[in-house]
Amino acid sequence: MTNTTDQFAEFADVSATTLLRFATAGSVDDGKSTLVGRLLHDSKSVLTDQLEAVEAASIKRGQEAPDLALLTDGLRAEREQGITIDVAYRYFATARRRFILADTPGHVQYTRNMVTGASTAELAVVLVDARNGVVEQTRRHAAVAALLRVPHVVLAVNKMDLVDYQEPVFAAIAEEFTTYASELGVPEITAIPISALAGDNVVEPSANMDWYGGPTVLEHLETVPVSHDLTACHARFPVQYVIRPQTAEHPDYRGYAGQIAAGAFRVGEQITVLPSGKTTTISGIDALGESVDIAWAPQSVTIRLTDDIDISRGDLLAPVGDAPATSQDVEATVCHVADQPLAVGQRVLLKHTTRTVKAIVKEIPSRLTLDDLSQHPNPGQLVANDIGRVVVRTAEPLALDAYADSRRTGSFLLIDPADGTTLAAGMAGESFATAKAVAVVEDEEGWDF
Structure with a gap:
């Protein structure tokens, strides 16, 4: 190694x-x-x-x-x-x-x-x-x-x-x-x-x-000083692909491939798999066909683990003790980029790193007025180029960092599920999960969450 x-x-x-x-x-x-x-x-x-x-x-x-x-x-x-x-x-x-x-x-x-x-x-x-x-x-x-x-x-x-x-x-x-x-x-x-x-x-x-x-x-x-102190970042690894070559040389090989979003990972380090919350240890890291004992952002690598855990595309690996909280409630600031409006009650897809889940826009608490930086309360919808706050409820738990802590793992996209149009670029803030109970939204199309 x-x-x-x-x-x-x-x-x-x-x-x-x-x-x-x-x-x-x-x-x-x-x-x-x-x-x-x-x-x-x-x-x-x-x-x-x-x-x-x-x-x-x-x-x-x-x-x-x-x-x-x-x-x-x-x-x-x-x-x-x-x-x-x-x-x-x-x-x-x-x-x-x-x-x-x-x-x-x-x-x-x-x-x-x-x-x-x-x-x-x-x-x-x-x-x-x-x-x-x-x-x-x-x-x-x-x-x-x-x-x-x-x-x-x-x-x-x-x-x-x-x-x-x-x-x-x-x-x-x-x-x-x-x-x-x-x-x-x-x-x-x-x-x-x-x-x-x-x-x-x-x-x-x-x-x-x-x-x-x-x-x-x-x-x-x-x-101008530009900081790329990768060792100080919260280490995050979104899983992009599970590799199972099934070769005679490596009959039991299982690796999790992707690009390190932030920080560094080391062999022997304990990590948490999100959103499941299960913990395991890194047994090996493969980069460019060679085994290494450390890898850092933005390298593309394959990480091997000591335990056989159910992991798939969209899961996030993070060090034990430094993992983001998971929640189905996302409060964020978004910049609306589509021609069609974004409205309360609208069904969307939320894409965060390699994970895409169904979601519903629960609230649009405010829209930013640029003239005096005031907040226009409860606008009901956002139109092209608007900047506003939204509350989104997702069908599955997500592990988002605050955007202030990580521009890479604190950002997401809202997507129109009908045609794949990007609706808004989001920057995650605090979750509403601890602030108030969120009602269950149900409909006949399977958006039950």
């Missing part, structure tokens, strides 16, 4: 310094795609043929200079309209760090796409047009970043060249946004004045804003 303790420590250290996932967001025409294009261009992360294609497309549109926004706006509809509709993912690297970025849409009807782009981000860049300041969509994006527990937010006050690079304009916008985002609970906010079109403070410091002494956007992206 290979001893991988030193390899684990090395992996955790390297991942903390070499990879940053970030998303861009902002209102329409705030310059998100131009900023991303500028980052790619000025950091020399654009291939020659890509740049030539952008130059040719720009000439066809009657532009003298290359439109760097076209580096991310790949859909034909986006190029024709000059807006971003889909989430455009790009990968690039500098000498100091690797990056995975998501350029998200600005239109209010595509706010749901920002949830997708920011769901795994460690940093969000929120753009504001210096001429318009903080608008409703800016507040919406700040709220989504806060709800998704994005630890770092950059306020990029763009188009400073159109306000003559005036410091008071930047200062007023930065103060308003910082106050609002702080009320939402955003832990760290960095404001940077930029001109994505001219390149001011994107990769190189601006000669037009000598009053600003902070980092450029790229410098901040390269140096």
